[in-house]
Each structure stands twice: as structure tokens, then as C-alpha cells.
Amino acid sequence: MSYLLLAIAVVVVFLIIQLIRVFELTGKLRNSDEYSIKEGPNRNRALGWALFGIGYFVFFIWLAVKYGPMMLPEAASAHGESIDLLFDINWVILITAFVITHIVLFYFVNVYYWRANRKADFITHNNKLELVWTVVPAIALAVIVIYGLRTWNEVTGDMTASDDAIKIELYAKQFDWTARYGGNDNNLGVANFNFINTSNPLGLINKSSIAIRLDELKAELNELEEDLTKAPKDGKKERAIKRKIQHRKDQVAAIYAMKRNIEVNGNGAYADDDKLVKLELHIPVNKPVNIQMRSQDVIHSALMPHFRAQMNCVPGMVTNFNFTPTITTEEMKKKTGNPDFEYILLCNKICGTAHYNMQMNIIVEPEEEYLAWYGEQKTFNDALMAAHPEYFEDNLADNQSK
């Protein structure tokens, strides 16, 4: 196959060489100077531009007719409709500008092609004209800016006025999403990436996970101390081990500080009743949702095209996006006439090998159904207890003794 390709390449090059030979010979036969301008061919090139202009518009219209229905799928959030209106205002202005400038461009090209017996007009500038076409775009842009900023305020204004919003965390990692709900108190508990392990994929913190983590650290410290006694003195290895020991000790101190902060100062809460869900994100219709996003490893981005919502998930910080879904999945199935319709959440920031398949379905449902579904989900505490029953008896005893 590769030889075939090579052969094709050789043939193509050969053909081009022959082509140019023919051109040269015919040029010589006609004994004409190819480079001096001639009226006929020059006129034809102007016509070429007219044809191109028509073709370009036809292509545009064809694409719009064929694929238009798939563009901007029906907005299913409260602010989505405002965004769509803003889109429409912009389309009117932009497509008008696009069509007019192109028509004028192709028209001039077709009228003012070169003729031997005439000269171009010596026009250097025209202040009035220039003022007009500085002011007119400025006015059009003022409209775009004012409407744009009003919509932007509406979209982002939601973010602060949402005490009654359902708090959901979207947690991104290579290459899937986990949703975390705040539990009965609608309050997301504290988390820390050092607590992540197979039974605690989001690094959530409660008394048991603290106990588990402290034991882990204790074991690691013992192991490191042992390594230290074996390591040669004053070597690179010794320094590395010492650094690791210090790092673990710092973590232990940080955990106690965090514990104090939660229990004594009341900053943040334990994640006992938080609920973790994979694969599907359920939200009730017509209720504001406050989505808080975190990432475990690299930057991801949560794009929910139907809700006109997108926000990056950045390791080391929490980002926010609020919206109110207005159409349930069932209603949307009827509207689109597609029984398999699902709202989707997809990753929209390059994040690694399987970036193209990092998705989650979103189910918008009436509140009763949502609550019923929600009641069935396990709390974090229950899940952790199933994985580490031994810590729970300890903790229980510990609590009782206090």
C-alpha cells in the first residue's frame, strides 16, 4: 500500500511537470508575453470572483438549511433563552455585515477590472465617508456590547442569589465525572486531595476518613523511619527520605488543624451525609442548581450544551456555575421526537487520551421523582462504613468516651 502511495505521488509530480511543459510550449507557440496584462483573461478572472461569490452564498445557505436544525439545540435552562436571544441579535447584525461587505467586494471586483484605455481615479481619502464607517460599526457594537453585558449579568447574576439552590459538586478526573450532593442539609462537606483512595474517590472528610488517613500516614512514617536507619548517612537518599518524613508530618499537623477548624471554629462541615453518584446527574426541573466544580488531576471543562452552561474544572480551586433547568428529559424526548434523547455533560478541555469520551448523562425530572431517586442513594458515611467497618466501631467508641 505504501508503495502504491509512493507511486501515486511520483505520477502526480510527473503530471505537473508535463502540464507546465505544455503551458510553456503553448505560450511559446502563441509567441505571447505571458506576464504583460491582457484585457480578456483579466475580465474572466473578475467573472471568476462573481461565480465564487455566488457559490459562497449558496454553500452558506445549503449548510444552514441542512445543518441549521442541529445548531443550538433548544435551550433547556432559564438563562439559555436570553443567550439565544442575544445570539439572534448578533446573527442579524453579523450576517447583514457579512453579506453587504461581500456583495460590495465582489461587485467592485467585477466592475473595476483593468482596461488598457482608462486610469483609476486618484482617490486618497474621504473624511466624511471614513467618519461614517467608523461611527456605524461603533453604534452596531454599542448595541452588541449593551445587550451582551446585560445578558452576561443575568447569566452570572444567578450565581450569588442562590441560597435555596440545590448544591451539587461536579468532580472531574481522567476520564469520568462524579456528582456529589450535599445531603439532607444541602451542604457539601470538606474534601482534600490527600484523602483520596479507592474507598474515598473524592477525598471527602469525616471523622472516619480522618482516622483512616492518620493510620495510613502513621504506617508510612514508620516505614520511612525504618528506611532512614538503613540509608547511608549524608547521602542524597537520606535527604530525600527526610524530606518525605517532614512532608508526612506536615500533613498530620494539617489534618489536626483542619479537624479543629471544623469542630471548634465551625468552618466547613464533615461530609457524612453527602451522596456520591456516577454515570448520571439527576436534577429537578424549575429549581436553581448551584454546581461547584473541582478536578482531581488536570483541567477539565464541564460543557452542557442544552443548558448553555460551561465552566472549567481546575485542580486546586473550586469554580461555580448556576442554572435553572426548565424542561424535563421526558418533555424533551417528546419535543425532539427522539425517544433516546438525553441531556449530556461532556468534557470540553483537552485532558488526555480518552478526552473524547468523558461524558455523563443528565436527567432532568419533576421534583417528586427527583426526591424519590435521591432517597435511594447511599450516603458517603454508609459507603465508607461498608468498606472499612473496623473504623466505625472505633469511632463510635471514641465518640462515646468523649
Place this chain on the structure above:
Amino acid sequence: MASGTAVHQENFFTKYLFSQDHKMIAKQFLLTGMFMATIGMIMSVLFRIQLAWPGEGFAVLNFFLGDKWAPGGVLDPNMYLALGTIHGTIMVFFLLTAGLSGTFANLLIPLQIGARDMASGFMNMLSYWFFFISSVIMVASLFVESGPASAGWTVYPPLSALPQAIPGSGMGMTLWLVSMVFFIASSLIGGLNYIVTVINLRTKGMTMTRLPLTIWALFVTAILGLLSFPVLFSAALLLLFDRSFGTSFYLSDIYVAGEALEYSGGSPILYEHLFWFLGHPEVYIILLPALGLTSEIISNNSRKPIFGYRAMVGSILAIGFLSFIVWGHHMFVTGMDPFLGSVFTFTTLLIAIPSAVKVFNYITTLWKANIRFTPAMMFSIGMVSTFISGGLTGIILADAALDITVHDTYFVVAHFHIVMGFSAVNAMFAGVYHWYPKMFGRMMNLRLGYIHFWLTFIAGYGVFFPMHFLGLAGVPRRYYTNSEFPLFDGFVDMNVMMTVFAIVGSIAQFIFFFNFFYSMKRGPKAPQNPWKSNTLEWTTPVEHIHGNWPGALPEVHRWAYDYSKPGKEDDYVAQTVPLEDGETDGEH
């Protein structure tokens, strides 16, 4: 330093390799840029094949990438990301920054301002050789065992910082960063030289208001580069530190590949700010030279002065200034304060005004003109069209509220490929067709030029225009395949169409390469002033000489746009012709 009459003893090395003559350096930049662009173009065809027919085996993929990256002819997902990354890097930096500015700033600045050479020939040579080293390292990174850099051309950490996160972030990424460090050094040395040359070495009578727009554009471009590239330099250096020396500038709270990393306190968003502080001016570093070249070519082939010279200069300066206060529009969805988002929306939309002025001035230059459709003019008119088509969609992306919907989708890909890539490539081709006689002393074949133009132009729109529709449907960029989402199934045939256009457009470039190299040896000898142009470069001998003009430097008496001036016999008046009594100069 460069004296016209001194005869230099030159051997092969000093003439062709370590030349300090700006004309030779321009050719070196052009050829290196073309070589890199060919790599970038072939890469784009390879990943377009995957996008049109995902998961199917193609021998051509296996031929180029081997069994490791295309087993059975099916592209590996990591290689897909790497191809996109290197394609972007090569096209943005190696072709459209160094290839475009490097070629035309070197060729035209001394010739059009009437200087013997650049202010420092040695620094100019150094600029090329840094670029050469950078290119060699970038090409070498393609052959690294773990694959070339694959975190996207913007190389956002943590993805680009952690080999555990993606294999391309190993040795490939290190080489990418080292290559960029050399590249930036090359840009800075070159840019400094351009600025100094334009300020100090203009010949007698060449006032700033008589400079051709090409020089204005290249001059402002060099200033933009000088102010913004150092920021990328520091961004790259800090990333190198994070990767190799355990610092935490960009990294914090990361758990990857089953391990919690010790980085703490850094922020990936810092990198994005630093990157886009260069990244946005970079767009204009690419676009301004393109606008400068087309201004000259459109005026020359319209046989008519460029309309509104002062407004054109003013809008170049305005665009240059504004380009520094808009970078945040790349970051609307990073969790940025909504108020800051409003500010960046406003400043970004302001750029549309000088851009619109430029478009209207181009179009009005064609009004009542006498247009010669040379291949260069065809590409320049094409550039006006792509600049309009791509520029208008920028207004959508500048609007924070709308950007939420289309950010990082194919809509963005469509926008910047048309307004930045396609426009600048059009302008670069226009420049090559127009100044080829000056560079090589021979003419290119016209008919192949027209065939090349129409194939390139139609294929370009055919590839990039449909992408708007993909993006508005929510299809993200940088997806190995869209087949995982039933929502996007309706676009299968569109992807096939775009790939076919991409293949046709790429093959068309070989017509250009053939024309380029064939004409170098076999093309007809160029006359002194083949396009009947006013500017100074056409007063130099066709055969290149060191020092450009054999005798004294030419003296300039008028601006560069006295085409079809009333009362003159010819439809052009060279800048060296003295003003007659009562004749006014410039716009008046």
C-alpha cells in the same frame, strides 16, 4: 557596517549559510517556514482522515506514523492529540510568525526604506539560526519514544506538566519547551533589529508618513513581539521548572495515577494568564504583517492609492495597542470574576472598530480602480474575504455570554482558522507571488498560480466554514472522534466533506511548491519592475548585490501610493521621482 561599494570575498558558507545579507536571510526564513508548514499540513490531513472515518484503518496513516502510532492504520488517540498540538504549534509559530514576519520583514524593511541592510547583520543571522535550532528541536521531538507534546498548542498545565497524565508530556514536552525558548530568542533578536532599522536607517526623504503600509505593519508587529514574547518566555521557563525541578508555580492539589503529588500553592490559571498575554498579541503578530502585505499588493494591482493611508496607519496602531488588553477573552470559563469578564468583553469588541475601518478601506481602494488580477492580487482579495468572514465570528466569541456556549468548540476552530490561519496564509502566498521576482530574480508561472489559488481558496473555505455549524451544535474541539455521542451523529457526512476538501487543498500546495522550485531555475528572468510598483525595492538591481544599491542610496520625494496620479503619463510614479512644482504629496 554595510557599505555599498565594498566588495566582500564570499565563500559558499558565508553566502548561503551564515549569510548576514538580509535578502539571503529572508530566503532562509521562507524555505525553513515552508518546510515546517509542509509537516504541519501533512499532520492536519492525517488527523482529518481519522475525524472523517474514525476507527477505520488507512495505510497512509501507517506509512507516516508506523506500527506504534497507527497500528493497522488506525490512529492512536494519543498520537491524534500530538498531531493537533504540533500542527498548531508549527502553523502559529513556525509558519505564520517566523515564516511570515521573518521572510518579509527581512526582505522588505531594508529594501523599502532604502537601507543597505539591517541595523545589525550579525544579529539578523543569529535570529535565523536560533529559529533553525528551534525548528530542528521541534522536528526531533516528533521522534521521541513517548511521543511529541500532546497537550494542545496552548500546553496548559497540569496536563503538560505531568507525564503521568499523558505520555506526550514526557520528553516530547521538554523538547517542545526548549524549542520554544530558542524560538522566542530568535523572535526577540529579529524584532529588536527590525525596530532599530526602521527608526534609524530610513533613507533621505523617507519620513514616517511616507513609509509603505507594509513597513508600518511590520514595525508595529515587531513592537508587539518585543513586548509580549518575553512573557511567554517566562511562562515556558516556569513550566520547565515545575516539570523538572519540582517547583509549584502552576500546580496544586493533584492526585494522578494513584498518587497524591506534593505540589501545593500554584495555579494553572496563572499559566493561562501568562500564555494569553502573549497569545492574543500573537494573533496580531500574525495578522498585521498579513494586512501590511495585502495593503501594498491591493493598492499596486488596483493602480490606485490605498484608501485612507492615515486611517490605515491609525488602525494598525489601535489594533496593536488594544491587543494587549483583551487576553482575558480566552478565559471567560475559567472561573474568572464576572466583572472582569465584562471588561474583557468590552475591550475585545473595541478591536472590531479599527478592523472594520481596515476592511472598508480595502474595499474602497477597489472602488473606481483598474484592477489587475495577478495571482498575488487574487490571494489578496481572498484575504479580504477571509478577514471579513472570520473577523465577524470573533464578535460572537468576544461576548462572554455567548462564549459560554461555543467556547472550545469547533466554532472557535472555524473562527481562528479563517481569520488568522487562512487570512495570513492567503497574504503570505500573495507576498510570495508578488515579491518572488525580487527574491529570486525570476518570474513564477502564472497559470499554475491561478490553479493554486482557486484550489487553495475553495478548499480552505470548504474545510473551515462548515466548522461553525459543528461548533454551534456543541461539538468540542480536540475530540479523537465524535462517534461517542449520539447527539453528533448527524455530522458524519460533514466531517467527510471537510476531510475531502482538506486533502484537495493539501495536494494543491504541491502545485505551489513545484512552481516555486521550478521557477527558481527555469522561470523567465524578471524585469526590473515587473508590477510597475512605486516602492524602492524595485529600484535595486535584479541580481542581488550586497548593500542593495550599486551607487548612492536612493532619495525619496513622495509617498508610496502615487498610482494613476492625474497629470502623469504612467499610472505609477516611483517614490524616487521628485515632486513637480505645485504638486502635493501624500493624501492631499
